[in-house]
Amino acid sequence: MQKFRFRLATILKIRHKEEERAQMKLAEAMKHSFNEQEKLRRLTDQFAENMNIIQSRQLAKPTIDQLKIAYNYLDKLKEEIAQQKTKVSLAEHRCRQCQLALEQAVQARKVVEKLYEKRRREYLGKLCREEQKLLDEMGTLLVVRKQ
Numbered sequence: 001m002q003k004f005r006f007r008l009a010t011i012l013k014i015r016h017k018e019e020e021r022a023q024m025k026l027a028e029a030m031k032h033s034f035n036e037q038e039k040l041r042r043l044t045d046q047f048a049e050n051m052n053i054i055q056s057r058q059l060a061k062p063t064i065d066q067l068k069i070a071y072n073y074l075d076k077l078k079e080e081i082a083q084q085k086t087k088v089s090l091a092e093h094r095c096r097q098c099q100l101a102l103e104q105a106v107q108a109r110k111v112v113e114k115l116y117e118k119r120r121r122e123y124l125g126k127l128c129r130e131e132q133k134l135l136d137e138m139g140t141l142l143v144v145r146k147q
Contacts, residue, residue, distance in 0.1 A: 033091035
């Protein structure tokens, strides 16, 4: 009997590669999301630190120009924080998209693998039946020769 050959083997390889690509994209998206969250954390820490500095300096009675400069800087930080929050939400959305793409790639690969396993079991069953048939024929010939 001929050797087992799965006709969709190339599709299975393609599905494996697609899954690997989806995993890589997810890893990159997660790294990007982490970096964006880290930037947001730094900005909020910087904002809180500057607020503390301004509050401590208010006890020393700063000038109006100094307060204007400080509050303008805080306003700029608030804008940067708002922009960074938008970037973080976009990065998280990208992560979710990559996770869905990975789930779809895994599911597509599993479908082809199940088909592969089904065909392999069919092949092995057929092989066993042919082997049993051959053994039965050999047994029959031995019985006939002995008579």
